[in-house]
Structure formats: structure tokens, C-alpha cells
Amino acid sequence: MSNLVKQGLALRDAVPQEEQETFAKIVISTPLSIIVPTFRECENIPRLIERVRALKEAHDISLELIFMDDQSRDGSVEVVAATGLDWVRILERDGERGLSPAVIDGFRLARNPVLVCMDCDLSHPPEKIPQLILALSSGQQFVIGSRYVPGGSTDDDWGFLRWLNSRIATLMARPLTSARDPMSGFFALRRADFEKARELNPVGYKIGLELIVKCGFENVAEVPIHFADRVYGESKLTLKEQLKYLQHIRRLYIHEFGNAMHFLQFLVVGASGTAVNLLVLSAILLTGLPEAVSLAGGIAVSLVTNFLLNRRFTFSYARDRNPWKQFAGFVGASAVGLAVNYGVALYLVSAVLPERPTSVYFAALAGVASGMLFNFLGNRYLVFRKRYIRR
Structure with a gap:
């Protein structure tokens, strides 16, 4: 049968x-x-x-x-x-x-x-x-x-x-x-x-x-x-x-x-943040403001949109908590992630990779990957951590 x-x-x-x-x-x-x-x-x-x-x-x-x-x-x-x-x-x-x-x-x-x-x-x-x-x-x-x-x-x-x-x-x-x-x-x-x-x-x-x-x-x-x-x-x-x-x-x-899906959503949100950054940068430049102000404006707006999207989708289980505390933690994690990005790239280009014109690009990509991974882990387990652990 x-x-x-x-x-x-x-x-x-x-x-x-x-x-x-x-x-x-x-x-x-x-x-x-x-x-x-x-x-x-x-x-x-x-x-x-x-x-x-x-x-x-x-x-x-x-x-x-x-x-x-x-x-x-x-x-x-x-x-x-x-x-x-x-x-x-x-x-x-x-x-x-x-x-x-x-x-x-x-x-x-x-x-x-x-x-x-x-x-x-x-x-x-x-x-x-x-x-x-x-x-x-x-x-x-x-x-x-x-x-x-x-x-x-x-x-x-x-x-x-x-x-x-x-x-x-x-x-x-x-x-x-x-x-x-x-x-x-x-x-x-x-x-x-x-x-x-x-x-x-x-x-x-x-x-x-x-x-x-x-x-x-x-x-x-x-x-x-x-x-x-x-x-x-x-x-x-x-x-x-x-x-x-x-x-x-x-x-x-x-x-x-589990984490694979959270990380994928985090990457998608990050990609959308890049698009927002460039759009805001272009819009501010059209107003005639200096490049330094335009760059800062693009970063600031993309930081906010990344936070809102991650809170709404990537880490939706934590939406019921204080958004201001979460935003402060998100900014802090992002700042440390930028430092990790810069540190990894600088270390690779100065002490690991051979002296070639392309080495700086490989170092930069490795730095971006390291910073993004740190940002994800920091947000996943610190900023938007789950309160309860499933038995």
C-alpha cells in the first residue's frame, strides 16, 4: 500500500x-x-x-x-x-x-x-x-x-x-x-x-x-x-x-x-538606504549648498530611513519598544560599524594585501562587508534583541 x-x-x-x-x-x-x-x-x-x-x-x-x-x-x-x-x-x-x-x-x-x-x-x-x-x-x-x-x-x-x-x-x-x-x-x-x-x-x-x-x-x-x-x-x-x-x-x-532571513532583509534595507542617500545628496546639491552639507544630509536621511525600515521589517518583533532608545542604539551601532569598516580596510591595505593599485578596492570591499556584518549583529542582538528565548 x-x-x-x-x-x-x-x-x-x-x-x-x-x-x-x-x-x-x-x-x-x-x-x-x-x-x-x-x-x-x-x-x-x-x-x-x-x-x-x-x-x-x-x-x-x-x-x-x-x-x-x-x-x-x-x-x-x-x-x-x-x-x-x-x-x-x-x-x-x-x-x-x-x-x-x-x-x-x-x-x-x-x-x-x-x-x-x-x-x-x-x-x-x-x-x-x-x-x-x-x-x-x-x-x-x-x-x-x-x-x-x-x-x-x-x-x-x-x-x-x-x-x-x-x-x-x-x-x-x-x-x-x-x-x-x-x-x-x-x-x-x-x-x-x-x-x-x-x-x-x-x-x-x-x-x-x-x-x-x-x-x-x-x-x-x-x-x-x-x-x-x-x-x-x-x-x-x-x-x-x-x-x-x-x-x-x-x-x-x-x-x-532565522538569522539568514534577518540578514537578507538587513542587506535589502541597506541597499535602499544607499539609494536614499544618493537621491537626497543630489537634491541638496541642486539647491546650491556645499558638498560637505549635501553629503551629511544624504547620510542623515538614509540613517533614519534604514532605522525605520529595519524596525518595521527586519526586526519587526521589537516594534513595541521605545523607538528613541532603539534609534540611539542604531546610530551607535552604525558608528561603531563605520569604525570597523575603516579599521579592517586600513589594516588589510597596509599590512596584508600586496602593494598593487587594486588592493585598496579589495580592502574597501572587505571593510564594507565587515562593517555591515557588525552592524547586523549589533542591531540583532543588542539594539533589537529578542526579550525571550524559545525553550
């Missing part, structure tokens, strides 16, 4: 008879909770319930279906109540709105040992849930209903721009996971593994990727699905949500790669 999982888990009908029996036993004996985040999906809710009901009866599965609703006030609560099914419930959330927080809240309220997440717009086929469960039983930690493995597909009218957007988002997640479709909102995992996650703080709608990273999943399987376009209701995938994904992916990079 493990070979079948690695190949993407073919449809049940393609499995030999003896393996179908194993398949049925695993599915029947696995109680699961299906979590569905909703916002103004009253037209799709009864259709999804009917498809899950058919699945439940066909396989005799013990399950609960939980709709986590973000105060839709569109009749969703009444639709669920009208079904009279004791295994279906809807909870109206009072906290932070959003798909990812809704899923996390739903997982925490779930009663069963296996958790399944899916959308309410009928793009995810609930008929594939048994294959997800089968993959978990074969030793996988996280199972994705995937559009991009062999056998997976999307509707023909997806369009090039939507396809390109999905592919770019997937490519950006590649350093975090080798899964082909980590953007999928259709997945399954064990409750015990979910409870091991720490520091869950997803932004936007890519909760699956958040769980893969924060739970440290290494064994990720993908079941091929056909991803259908919604027929009823409106898509919640707006430009704002796509921008949130960039914020989310940045958070995950920092969580996964």
Missing part, C-alpha cells in the same frame, strides 16, 4: 480487491472531523452536506462536519439547523476573521483524532477524503488533495493569469516544502500532530503551508484531485488576500531560516 501512496494514491476502483478490503477497514475505523471555514456560503452549505452525507453512508464513516462561520449573517446558521443532523454543526466566530484562524479554531474544537480541512465552494471533492485517510494510515504525516500531481487537474476555464498566480505562489513556497501543491486548502492530518504545532500565526488563506512548516512535517503525501470552479457565491481570493500571502511567506521564511 505504501507504493500506492507514493504514486499519488490512485482511485479506489483501481485498487485490487484484497487492498480494497484493507481500504474499507481503515476508512471505517477512523473517526474524523471535517472543518470547513465559511463566509457567505449559504448556497453551497446544503450541497456540501449532501455530498458528505453520501460519503458517510457509502463507507459507514464516523465523522463530524463543522462549519466555522465568520459572521456571514446570510442564513448559513439556519440552513445548517434545518438539516437536523446531529453530526453537522456551525459555529459563529467572534474573534479575528479569516480563513486560517477559522481553521485553527475548528481544529481545536474538533472531537476526532483525524482532521480534514476543505473549502465550502465545492471546489474540493469530499469523495476523495477516504484516500486522504488511507495515506495517513500508511505513515504519512500530512496529506494534500493536490491539483499538480499526476492525475490531478483543474477546470478548463481557469485562465492563464489564475494558473500563473498559483504557480508563482507555489514556487515561492518551494524552499519550505517539496510538496507540489502546498497552496491547497484540502488536506488531512492527525490531531496529535496538530497539537504539537507552536507559534501558529498564519496570515491570509494558506493554512496548509503554515501547518507543514510549523509542525515540521517531512512525510507529506499528495492525492490527485480535480479542482472545480465554484458555481454559487463569490470568490474570496482578492488582491488583499494575495498581498497577505507575501506577508505570510515572509513570516514562514523567518521561522524556518
